[in-house]
Amino acid sequence: MPKNALVIIRYGPYSSVGLSVEHRTYRLEGLLAVLAKDGHSVILEKIEDWNVVELMVNGEVVFHCNIKDLEFGSMHQTIACILSCKGEGRNADTDLM
Numbered sequence: 001m002p003k004n005a006l007v008i009i010r011y012g013p014y015s016s017v018g019l020s021v022e023h024r025t026y027r028l029e030g031l032l033a034v035l036a037k038d039g040h041s042v043i044l045e046k047i048e049d050w051n052v053v054e055l056m057v058n059g060e061v062v063f064h065c066n067i068k069d070l071e072f073g074s075m076h077q078t079i080a081c082i083l084s085c086k087g088e089g090r091n092a093d094t095d096l097m
Contacts, residue, residue, distance in 0.1 A: 001040075001057055001062065002057070002058075003039065004039045004040060004041070005040050005041070005057050005058070006040070006041045006042075006043070006057070007035055007040050007041065007042050007043070007055055007056070007057055008042075008043045008045055008055070008056040008057075009028060009031070009032075009042060009043070009044050009045065009053065009054070009055055009056075010045045010046075010047045010052070010053070010054040010055075010056065011023065011025070011028060011044065011045070011046065011047065011052065011053045011054075011067055012046075012047050012048060012049040012050050012051060012052040012053070012067065013046075013048075013050055014050060014051045014067050014068055021050065023046045025044065027053075027067055027068070027070040027071075028044070028053070028067075028070070030070075031070070051066045051067055051068055052064065052066070052067060053065055053066075053067040053070065
């Protein structure tokens with residue numbers, strides 16, 4: 001990822017612990033903190049696709065996964081993959097394992 005990139009995080013609604021389906025940012029907090037610390041600007045964009053999170057840089061999706069797969073406070077492996085992504089979009093189900 002380019003230095004000081006503009007990163008658009010697109011995220012959909014999901015249900016948490018039996019609560020209603022809503023757009024929530026709790027699972028994105030670690031990701032937001034790491035991107036900000038690395039000097040990137042972040043825009044959050046709500047989408048209607050349930051359980052989805054996508055990171056876009058320069059108009060291309062560089063990472064996507066099920067938002068429920070993001071764990072609170074344990075973003076380091078995910079961030080390392082995202083920051084090193086080049087070219088084609090990445091899928092957490094295949095590229096992080």
